[in-house]
Amino acid sequence: MIAQQIINAVSLGGVYALLALGLAIVFSIVGLINFAHGELMTLSGYALLAALVFGLPFPLAVLVAVSCGALAAVAMERVAFRPMRDASVTSLLLTSFAVSSLLKVVFQNGISARPQAVAMPGWMTGAFSFGDFTIGVGPSISIVVSALALIALELFLRRTVTGTAMRAAAEDFNVVRLMGIPASRIIATAFLLSGLLAGLAAMLWVAQRASVDPLMGFTPVLKAFIAAVVGGLGSLPGAVAGGFLLGIIEVLLQATLPAAVAPYRDAIVLSGVIAVLLVRPQGLIPAVRVQRS
Amino acid sequence: MLSVEALKIRYGEVEAVRRVDLAVDSGEIIALVGANGAGKSSTLGAIAGLVPAASGKVVFDGVDITGLAPEAIARKGVSLVPEGRRIFAGLTVADNLRLGGAVHLSAPEARAREEEMLDLFPILRRYHRAKGGNLSGGEQQMLAIARALMGKPRMVLLDEPSLGLAPQLIDTVFDLIAELRRTGLTILLVEQNVALALEIADRAIVLANGEVVLSGTAKELASSDLVRQAYLGA
Numbered sequence: 001m002i003a004q005q006i007i008n009a010v011s012l013g014g015v016y017a018l019l020a021l022g023l024a025i026v027f028s029i030v031g032l033i034n035f036a037h038g039e040l041m042t043l044s045g046y047a048l049l050a051a052l053v054f055g056l057p058f059p060l061a062v063l064v065a066v067s068c069g070a071l072a073a074v075a076m077e078r079v080a081f082r083p084m085r086d087a088s089v090t091s092l093l094l095t096s097f098a099v100s101s102l103l104k105v106v107f108q109n110g111i112s113a114r115p116q117a118v119a120m121p122g123w124m125t126g127a128f129s130f131g132d133f134t135i136g137v138g139p140s141i142s143i144v145v146s147a148l149a150l151i152a153l154e155l156f157l158r159r160t161v162t163g164t165a166m167r168a169a170a171e172d173f174n175v176v177r178l179m180g181i182p183a184s185r186i187i188a189t190a191f192l193l194s195g196l197l198a199g200l201a202a203m204l205w206v207a208q209r210a211s212v213d214p215l216m217g218f219t220p221v222l223k224a225f226i227a228a229v230v231g232g233l234g235s236l237p238g239a240v241a242g243g244f245l246l247g248i249i250e251v252l253l254q255a256t257l258p259a260a261v262a263p264y265r266d267a268i269v270l271s272g273v274i275a276v277l278l279v280r281p282q283g284l285i286p287a288v289r290v291q292r293s
Numbered sequence: 294m295l296s297v298e299a300l301k302i303r304y305g306e307v308e309a310v311r312r313v314d315l316a317v318d319s320g321e322i323i324a325l326v327g328a329n330g331a332g333k334s335s336t337l338g339a340i341a342g343l344v345p346a347a348s349g350k351v352v353f354d355g356v357d358i359t360g361l362a363p364e365a366i367a368r369k370g371v372s373l374v375p376e377g378r379r380i381f382a383g384l385t386v387a388d389n390l391r392l393g394g395a396v397h398l399s400a401p402e403a404r405a406r407e408e409e410m411l412d413l414f415p416i417l418r419r420y421h422r423a424k425g426g427n428l429s430g431g432e433q434q435m436l437a438i439a440r441a442l443m444g445k446p447r448m449v450l451l452d453e454p455s456l457g458l459a460p461q462l463i464d465t466v467f468d469l470i471a472e473l474r475r476t477g478l479t480i481l482l483v484e485q486n487v488a489l490a491l492e493i494a495d496r497a498i499v500l501a502n503g504e505v506v507l508s509g510t511a512k513e514l515a516s517s518d519l520v521r522q523a524y525l526g527a
Contacts, residue, residue: 106482161395164388168381174343180396182442288383290427292511 005085005255012141013247014146018201020231020239021153022194028170028234028287029190030091031050033225035096038217039103040195044069045212046111049118058121066199073195074188082184096176097167115213118206135170142204148198150240153193157236162189170234171288230276232283233240241284294319294479295340295371300349302335308337311503313349317448322470322480324494324511326524327485331440332503334376337450340481341373342366349475353448368396375452378437382426386417389425389436393443398438403443410439414472438469448479455486467493487524491515
């Protein structure tokens, strides 16, 4: 029972961490909280549904769905954010709200406001047992996928020139441009990565629920935003730490709160967030960012 | 090699640069001197593409580069070492250098160039794996210059390399600039320390209130009454 809860906690935390990382990567470079991040997740969910309906084998459908999330993120930057390159942060924020609302309406009117069932393969809902322990396949896959994604991202940021340039751009974007590295390449890569992570998170989210609806991305991305703030906005290790912390606390409270107090779970979690920010206003692991006029 | 014609720069209502004309020939060190707020850094910023020019023209190698993005100007071989060094504090010395050559050189070329830089700046070899932010001010200045040289630029714009450095370090940095000049590099140097700048430069331009008030060979300027009274304290 406890093992099962730990697995659930880490698996939920992993999804939050992937989403929070996506928000943090874009924020660290463009200074934008992309509120349309949730819609990237929803879009990947629908892409998975469509791919399965078209009869693609499951692994291929997942690949298509994740790629759709990544491409949609790049397209979003191209269409909505690039023309606003020199605009204020407030304008960017409003733009991201507009994109988010627009996509939600398109999903509601173009597809359906009701949840659509996604036919996940049967083995996903299975479980394995070690003696007394029973562990769900879904949450285990979720943990493995999150861990692999985090490792791959870390390797990309540390080992490749583009990744190094992205870490540098988070500190001082203009100086990266002085090195001859194009601003648009850095920004497009940031969105591509955030879309990839949103797509992966969508797969893990849908795997647990076997359905997609137009508002699917809203709650997890709101949680991811909280995780990113708690971790230290714009800090990538902070986003991961915040995501896992939030996931673990949520599951822990779910499992231990008495029935009478259970409805206050989110209030308790958010009080915890306020407490953390009172003690560490820059978050758990603050971002290194040189502020320039 | 570089010419700036009737450059004007505005920040909102404020005219930071009213009119600057200057020309730099290949292999020269030109010093751009003047008091705080004279428009020196803004002029460098406009050449490098970081600051938009309100009017006027910047021509490099016969090509009009006015209004180009900083990355496009960098690719043409103009490299700015910004004021305050602005090295990437969270990155290692090695990564700082690597980014300097990222778009200009192939991987093997970059490795060879990095070796050259480490020979030129032995202190950077010692701190190769250290984070840039852990270096002292002088070491960071070395790193900023080395990073700018990584891409084998044809011209380097140096913005206040002596700022905030201890006197003996200033000497080291200026010895280095003199050495770079001997390798044939063209340098446009912005400096508040006029005496030092005139010692090292071939020619100098004095800016005041966003305009060129005096220009000539470094020797001429060092003996001019205006420069002696206003900047050299003689």
